[in-house]
Amino acid sequence: MPELKVQHILTLAELFAKGARYNFIPITTSSLGKSICKSQQAASKHLLELESAGCIERLRSGQKVSVRITTKGHTEMSKIFSVLKSSLATSPSFIEFKGTIISGMGEGAYYMSLKGYAKQFKAKLGYAPFPGTLNVKLKDKEFIEAKRALDAYPAIMINGFSDDKRTYGWVKCYPARANNLVDTALILLERTHHDDSIIELISKDNIKKATRLSTGSQISIHVPVKPIS
């Protein structure tokens, strides 16, 4: 944590902006006050405090006062800057879901086996999924929100299609890893009868077997995403 007082940050930034890093810059406390949206008195105090903190130097020639930022002032500012920089640079490399396995498997199997989907899965995911989806009831609102967030990320699109009877909606696939053990894909469906708190997973093999999990078990799903710039 930088030792620069937070309320001095913008004042020091203003001095930098005025070019006071490398030369003594003539400045009045009232103009500085206006720049930082504070009173003349506040600006005066800031300068006094920055000076005694060793962040700036002042030169007086009679009435006029000039200010220059010291190396320490520069260092302190850089510290703050890099804290903010690294903060803003943070972007997720994955989105995590936690929940409980619920029944499922029945209806999903029907869809997975439809040729219109199966062919695309094979082509785009590299495998024909085990016939059936694993349904997971999300534990918390937080994960329901995460599901919405995930929706904004690019996915592998499985297109919808029609047969004689009806039309089938698209499916968005997000390759993921369940319990850090099994490769799977989280799927978002164009049309679903599930509520928001349920997500579905598909996999090459039977996930329940592979993870030795059964209905009621806790499961965590780790979905890698490309950081948004």
Added chain:
Amino acid sequence: MPELKVQHILTLAELFAKGARYNFIPITTSSLGKSICKSQQAASKHLLELESAGCIERLRSGQKVSVRITTKGHTEMSKIFSVLKSSLATSPSFIEFKGTIISGMGEGAYYMSLKGYAKQFKAKLGYAPFPGTLNVKLKDKEFIEAKRALDAYPAIMINGFSDDKRTYGWVKCYPARANNLVDTALILLERTHHDDSIIELISKDNIKKATRLSTGSQISIHVPVKPIS
């Protein structure tokens, strides 16, 4: 000026660092308090204020609370960031001197005409200077400091030499522009009898004539320098 309160900057930065930009992150006010070196109460208030400012959203699931930074929060943070960024990026492209022309011209002429200097001037500056230097009395301490600052920048070096009688010191030349009118060079001498408050200028032609200035006139000298990274 950003509307984010300054004391919230580090708190928001901490939330960013925890990854709260893209997902709801579970966080307790006491852990947040520790992170920002404040009390649990302060952290709680910061969150309340950031929330009502529209910078964050909170989700409660019973006991647990999760926080996510909104687009506005991101925007506000970015504003602060770019203020600091542009401030720190500021570096001088020139150093300015202001002063009064004083006599001079006499002694300087002698040195300028010495072959040991004249040859180097011709080779390194591209011209043989008008025989004589223009002496400028700096107006303020600020400019005396600027002179010291200038000394740290790379210059065109005119080497010292010896003849039968004595040795002559080096001369550092900084190409400059006087009154935004005449190309000149500010010179710093290894040995000088002048005090700190006087600088000397050389030029291809007679500066006084070119600028129509005479002893006692105000003059400003603009010395371009390469920004320090």
Added chain:
DNA sequence: ATTACTATCTCACGAGTAC
């Protein structure tokens, strides 16, 4: 015009505590 002192006010913070 300046800077910076004193007095006053506001509000940020921490302590204690209810829920």
Added chain:
DNA sequence: TGTACTCGTGAGATAGTAA
């Protein structure tokens, strides 16, 4: 455990003013 209230203290701000 949590969050967030009230309240007291003091830092940080402004107003007025001296130099």
